[in-house]
Amino acid sequence: MKKKGIGYASTFYGTGYGNGFPDESRATAKIENNGTINIYVEVSDVGSGGKSVMWQIATKTLNIDEKLVNVINTNTNSMKDSGTAAASRQTYNTGNAVLNACAKLRDNINNVINKTEKLSSSDKIKKIFQHMKKNNISTCEDGYFKANTSKIHEKDGQGNPYWPYTFGAQRATVIVDTETGKIDILEIVSVNDAGKIINPTLAEGQVEGGCLMGVGYALMEEVNLNKGKIKNTNFSNYIIPTSMDMPNIKSYFVEENESTGPFGAKGLGEPVMLPTAPAILNAIYDAIGIRFYELPVTCERVLAALKRK
Missing domain, CATH: 3.30.365.10 (Aldehyde oxidase/xanthine dehydrogenase, molybdopterin binding domain)
Known part of the structure; x- marks a missing residue:
């Protein structure tokens, strides 16, 4: 039956490592002289789509044509530590680091163009790059994020573990x-x-x-x-x-x-x-x-x- x-x-x-364990992510956003912006971030994509998510966060934050952004995540010699692909942490932790780097770089770009203007072509980015270099404005910014957790207090069980x-x-x-x-x-x-x-x-x-x-x-x-x-x-x-x-x-x-x-x-x-x-x-x-x-x-x-x- x-x-x-x-x-x-x-x-x-x-999500994250939790319980006060250092849970940090880093990323770098850099304007290249060929008219593109590279995001250097050690996001380990183990089938979860982490690289695509970082790319989406970057393009949205920079207000840029999606074809002009590259996410570079496979050469640890080119980037800083973003932590592991574990504890369901990459979108939140590393995504925040990418957002931080791109927001700072966009602020620098806004010294050259209107803050609502979209970066729509490589030629435009090349001109922005040259203008920023001429005026000693940084074309590369690092982003950082640390999860806000703490250990559980043994006496009363209180704390912010995750x-x-x-x-x-x-x-x-x-x-x-x-x-x-x-x-x-x-x-x-x-x-x-x-x-x-x-x-x-x-x-x-x-x-x-x-x-x-x-x-x-x-x-x-x-x-x-x-x-x-x-x-x-x-x-x-x-x-x-x-x-x-x-x-x-x-x-x-x-x-x-x-x-x-x-x-x-x-x-x-x-x-x-x-x-x-x-x-x-x-x-x-x-x-x-x-x-x-x-x-x-x-x-x-x-x-x-x-x-x-």
Whole structure:
């Protein structure tokens, strides 16, 4: 018999390293003599679209034609430390550093042209560059940002361990086959408050990838040990979800502006995967009335639990 269940879960997630650990990002915006502006920033793009986000922040802040901006992020000899691609921190932390560098450079440019004028051609930038050099106005500015967190006070538990927080909720709809123990996920609805979404397409991709990782955590991925040695050391026997396991995912964003973020943005990467497994477990309970406290919920574990029930 196939039984349908619906489950919900919610999360909040503090972005950045947190708890007073130094969490700093740096960037440099420089006008080149060929009529372009280079952004030197050590943003590690591990599939999250960080480079594209930095490019968008830069073009908006500089008020410049998008084709005239280059983001250079692969040569650590050319840039300062921006921290790791971890803790869902790059958009907020490093984005603020890029914004800071570009805002200072635009202020310098405003000494030469009207502050509302768009930088629309390389020829115009070349002329601006020459004028700035002639008048001893800096054509290169560094940007810096440090997250505002503090350690928790041991006596009273007070403090500011993380900032900002990303919020989310998910609904999972599943079908449980009580004869085979197989669990099929029909749909996941994901709603997230990550501040202003700078790139909606990339954000939607983050949600889809995070939800699928949550599916693997809930139903498939398991490390098997034999006397402390991992038995399933490759993807032929360590099972992860593929495109064939992708359920229908609907993503929605509540764009509450974060006043301290670049154009109101916060982090999104890791928070989207956190509610998925709990929502699936709640949906399984709704379908067959059994709580599972061990992951993954495999067919064998479902059948064993049904037998005990």
